[in-house]
Amino acid sequence: MLIFSKKADLKAHLQHHIQAGTTIGFVPTMGALHSGHLSLMQQSVAQNGITVVSIFVNPTQFNNPEDLEKYPRTLEADAEKIQGLNRDIIIFAPTVDDMYEGHTISQHYNFDGLENQMEGAHRPGHFDGVGTVVKKLFEIVQPTRAYFGEKDFQQLQIVKKLVEKENMPIQIIGCPISREESGLAMSSRNERLSAEERHGAAFIYQVLQEARTRFAQESIDSVKSYVAQEFKAHPEFVPEYFEIADEDTLIPATLKENRKYRAFIAVFLGNVRLIDNISLN
DSSP states (O other), X not given: OOEEOOHHHHHHHHHHHHHXXXXXXXXXXXXXXXXXXXXXXXXXXXXXXXXXXXXXXXXGGOSOXXXXXXXXXXXXXXXXXXXXXXXXXXXXXXXXXXXXXXXXXXXXXXXXXXXXXXXXXXXXXXXXXXXXXXXXXXXXXXXXXXXXXXXXXXXXXXHHHHHHHXXXXXXXEEEOOOBOTTSOBOOGGGGGSOHXXXXXTHHHHHHHXXXXXXXXXXXXXXXXXXXXXHHHTOTTEEEEEEEEEETTTOOBOSSOOSSOEEEEEEEEEXXXXXEEEEEOO
16 A cells, blocks of 8 residues: 655656556545545545545644644554555645645635635635645646545535636546434544434434425425524534525525525534535425
8 A cells, every 4th residue: 555645756656647547536535534435435446547545634724723633633544444445545645744835825716606605604714725725636636536525515516616717627526425324424523522422413414304304395494493493402502504505506595496405504512513414305
């Protein structure tokens, strides 16, 4: 198994693959890998000649310094999981200095308004940080296809917009949310929950499922009211937002039209922030 910590070394290694026309699959991660990440890698291995996985906790996309500090860093365990899945996957685990060369400043992006909704509204600068690091990674790896989970659906839409605006010849593939047996969306942050909290957090997905059922018959305001009442009855959860939005524009919906809609939620359980979403059509 090859592990690169310097972008120059990885680029040199990949160059002959690029010249030979080998398809390159790319799975960018921040580590603390779970089954959801591994499913992205499996899809990449199946669809490409080689697969690169990056493991990099990107400082520019954290607007909360404490969140950055507490984010789990488990490179050795991550490498073991990847090796167990497929020994031929190439790991790129750079340092902050190697990625940013001493300048951890985000480039400012216009994603046609996608960046202003939900996560963007509650985490200022977050998507500038995402755009900055994803562009850097794409320029290093030069993938044919890149794989992103739909749990971060807003991020997925923003990466698609980034590739469109920067005219990059990369196919962005969104992969379904991987869930624990309880229904809780898999996330590296779940490791920070107690066993009791992790079991109880399945409530988030249960509410989303009921919201989807109600959306078929009720108004958007009625569905939002239901969700608000459910969380009011479970004060251990502190909702940050619940939104029903157009899948393409991410603009919050007020009236139902003939469009694709998705429900998005961010909620705190203790000091852990959890996000999830569900298609409503």
